Amino acid sequence: xxxxxxxxxxxxxxxxxxxxxxxxRVIIRQPRLRWPVPENxxxxxxxxxxxxxSRRAKYLLLATDAGTLLLHLGMSGSLRIISDxxxxxxxxxxxxxxxxxxxxxxxxxxxxxxxxxxxxxxxQHPLLKDLGPEPLQEDFSGDLLYDLSRNKKxxxxxxxxxxxxxxxxxxxxxxxALFMAGIHPARQAGKISLTRYQKLAGCIxxxxxxxxxxxxxxxxxFVNEAGKPGYFQQQLNVYGRVGLPCTRCQQILKEIxxxxxxxxxxxxxxx
Ligand code: ZN
Numbered sequence: 416x417x418x419x420x421x422x423x424x425x426x427x428x429x430x431x432x433x434x435x436x437x438x439x440r441v442i443i444r445q446p447r448l449r450w451p452v453p454e455n456x457x458x459x460x461x462x463x464x465x466x467x468x469s470r471r472a473k474y475l476l477l478a479t480d481a482g483t484l485l486l487h488l489g490m491s492g493s494l495r496i497i498s499d500x501x502x503x504x505x506x507x508x509x510x511x512x513x514x515x516x517x518x519x520x521x522x523x524x525x526x527x528x529x530x531x532x533x534x535x536x537x538x539q540h541p542l543l544k545d546l547g548p549e550p551l552q553e554d555f556s557g558d559l560l561y562d563l564s565r566n567k568k569x570x571x572x573x574x575x576x577x578x579x580x581x582x583x584x585x586x587x588x589x590x591x592a593l594f595m596a597g598i599h600p601a602r603q604a605g606k607i608s609l610t611r612y613q614k615l616a617g618c619i620x621x622x623x624x625x626x627x628x629x630x631x632x633x634x635x636x637f638v639n640e641a642g643k644p645g646y647f648q649q650q651l652n653v654y655g656r657v658g659l660p661c662t663r664c665q666q667i668l669k670e671i672x673x674x675x676x677x678x679x680x681x682x683x684x685x686x
Contacts, residue, residue, distance in 0.1 A: 416585070418626075419550075419583030419623060420630050422473045422488060424627060424630030425637070427630075428494075429468060429494055429496055429519060432513075434467065434468050436465055437464045437513065438461060438462065438512070438513060439513055439514045440457070440510075440512040441461070442503075442509065443456065443508070443509050444509065449528060453532045459481070463480070465478070471543050471582075474486065474543065478537070482533055482535075485531040485533060485543075487529040489527030489528030494520065494522075495637055496517060496519060496637050497517075497520050507521070508521055546578055547577075547578060547581045551620060551623060555616065557612035557613030557614070561607075561608075561613075563580055564604040565605055566605050568603050568604070569605075571598055571601075571607060571615075572589050572601070572673050572676075573674045575615070581619070584619055586676045586677065587654045588626070590680070591652060594653045595618040595622065595652070596615040596618040598611060598685055598686070599680060599685045601673060653679040653681065654677075657679045661681040664683050664684055666681055669681075669682055
């Protein structure tokens with residue numbers, strides 16, 4: 416599933432090709448995504464210029480002076496830049512064709528992705544307005560996590576994966592950040608000290624930055640005709656490594672389920 420780093424990498428991959436470009440035509444082959452693609456989107460977008468390509472949580476926001484296109488990659492979506500004349504495959508649901516014949520192609524085999532249009536300020540959209548801060552921006556900090564967690568009995572891992580608290584900390588990154596910070600994933604959020612939260616916030620940022628940097632090496636895939644944008648595999652210390660030795664102390668890693676998600680940790684290194 417595309418996580419925040421993949422979405423940010425997608426943003427960086429497509430921006431140089433579509434920012435400042437005018438939409439010439441939109442081809443919708445399959446309007447039934449997670450939510451229906453807005454009717455008349457073809458007419459709505461035609462002739463509009465993409466002013467900026469930004470990201471909020473895992474939504475890509477293509478802003479025009481008439482409104483904003485919201486794109487979400489869901490479970491299996493991807494965006495590619497292709498040149499004219501490439502035949503669409505089975506899961507190539509939407510093409511955004513720009514005046515210079517560059518095409519932004521949305522592919523999504525499982526169709527949990529979304530393509531939506533809003534004429535309100537994007538941050539007011541129902542899907543975006545209640546989201547917590549971006550982990551890589553200044554309003555996110557250990558102090559914030561500490562303040563929001565007081566009296567919370569939620570396991571810390573579920574707490575940091577809650578998008579009302581902070582966005583973009585998916586299962587892999589939660590597992591890895593808690594290992595890096597030395598915090599047991601089932602520990603109650605309300606019982607963790609400010610110092611440990613400050614360390615954890617730094618670890619979340621470090622893990623996400625590392626993933627985004629790694630994504631940078633896949634940027635050329637956005638214009639690769641054969642491939643899909645890379646959903647890159649990071650060097651992982653705990654996620655997917657149950658039963659293997661801890662990379663720090665050699666103890667065998669354990670697995671528990673928290674909020675029904677696989678949670679792998681080292682019972683020596685994480686307290
Ligand atoms: Zn260990």
